[in-house]
């Protein structure tokens with residue numbers, strides 16, 4: 120059940136610190152406000168001394184900002200951040216968050232990150248912003264993975280938004296790999312497209328790879344089977360389905376906050 124904002128805001132110091140005031144109507148909250156509310160709620164899970172996975176994207180950015188702020192205020196101490204992208208690395212550095220990596224810290228206490236889609240079983244699609252491989256490595260190594268979304272990210276089934284399901288592929292013969300991916304899901308009406316960035320050049324990930332976006336007309340059915348089939352293709356590095364990884368999903372919606380636990 121959703122916690123209505125007036126109640127949440129009256130009881131959550133974090134939201135007040137965020138400069139969010141009890142809304143007289145939900146119309147006062149923008150999508151970015153919702154992302155920020157979810158992010159600040161997630162940061163309540165952070166304790167001094169933790170090794171933290173720092174997510175990527177417009178929602179996770181608020182959580183990283185908040186962690187930096189609490190460190191500056193001395194309300195959090197001895198945090199070590201493991202960034203999931205170059206962009207987050209830069210953001211965390213600029214905030215003075217001490218950073219490390221999985222080589223030095225193979226066990227991560229808690230990761231906080233956004234998602235592009237969340238299904239009713241807390242399976243996710245991630246990577247529409249171009250980060251997925253490092254996210255999957257860091258979030259796969261964490262004891263607790265808190266996902267933060269606004270309610271527009273909720274879907275009945277993965278791929279159900281009609282938007283991309285990203286697959287990171289090596290550059291070599293990417294077109295061959297894209298064709299094989301499309302064939303794999305032809306029953307779901309799959310169309311595979313190379314992601315392009317600025318100047319119509321292929322988008323290149325932090326790891327020097329390309330992304331092939333898969334679009335589905337229908338459900339792909341068994342997600343585990345789909346995941347295994349994708350990963351079996353030589354040329355595929357990783358895909359954006361995060362199955363059975365999230366331990367908590369915090370959803371900020373028009374009517375309030377909902378916390379879903381695995």
Ligand SMILES: O=C[C@H](O)[C@H](O)[C@H](O)COP(=O)(O)O
Pocket residue numbers: 174175176177178179232233234235245246247248249250251254
């Ligand atoms: O590639 C990007 C990451 O997977 C993001 O966490 C995901 O796309 C959600 O991003 P946003 O919070 O900007 O919607």
